[in-house]
Amino acid sequence: MSKGKVLVLHGPNLNLLGTRQPEIYGHETLADIDNGLRQHALLEDWGLASRQSNHEGELIDAIHAARLDATQAIIINPAAFTHTSVAILDALNAFEGTVIEVHLSNVHKRESFRHHSYVSLRADGVIAGLGSQGYYAALDAVIKAG
Numbered sequence: 001m002s003k004g005k006v007l008v009l010h011g012p013n014l015n016l017l018g019t020r021q022p023e024i025y026g027h028e029t030l031a032d033i034d035n036g037l038r039q040h041a042l043l044e045d046w047g048l049a050s051r052q053s054n055h056e057g058e059l060i061d062a063i064h065a066a067r068l069d070a071t072q073a074i075i076i077n078p079a080a081f082t083h084t085s086v087a088i089l090d091a092l093n094a095f096e097g098t099v100i101e102v103h104l105s106n107v108h109k110r111e112s113f114r115h116h117s118y119v120s121l122r123a124d125g126v127i128a129g130l131g132s133q134g135y136y137a138a139l140d141a142v143i144k145a146g
Contacts, residue, residue, distance in 0.1 A: 001104040004072040006142055008037060008135065009059055010052035011079030017104075024105050026131050033132045037139055044143045056085055063091040073098035075135060075143040082107070082117045097142040098145065100138040103128040 010030060018029035034050040040122060051062050059081070068076055070125035074095060081088055082103070092099050101119045106129030122125055125141060127134040 003045045003146065004142070005047040005049070005070055006041060006073045006075060007062065007066045007071050007140065008034065008048060008050040008139075009074060009076040009078075010050065010055040011059060011077055012031055015052050015054070026104065028132050033135060037135055039140060040136060041143075045082060046137070046143055052136055055086060056081055060087055060091045062138070063088070063095055066097070067095050069123070071097060073100065075100045075102055075138045075142070076119065076123075077102045077135075078117075078119050082119055084118070086118055089118040089122055092119065098142055099123050100136045100141060101126045104131050104134065104137050105119045105129060 013031055017033070018027055030052055037050050051058075053059050055061075056074070059078070063074065069127065074092070074097065078085065078088055078101070082101075099122055101117065101123040107117075108128065117126070125138070127137050130137060143144065
């Protein structure tokens, strides 16, 4: 039995990691990141599930399901939905566990419309600009909080 369960959610276009704008997002694929996170969680005796969707409703459904399946934390990179989705914010507000928002790039060094995050209104922590290491930092924070 694991010590806890984490859900990692990836928003739109993150399925293109490794090939889409590698100068901004790096060369790792989403599968590389998810596999590394699963291995890292397993070493700490935690369970980790991940999901990517280009569809807002699928991400919301995953958040709703996490409310019912003993998930302690959600690590979310909402991608473009960061700046547009009140619906994802509302779903996260209904989740009682820890929420950590992650962005591969430093959104504050980019276009001004990327500086606002609806998700940050719920997030317990925000990590931006560390590339894929931001996911590991988020996972370590969740594990340490236990």
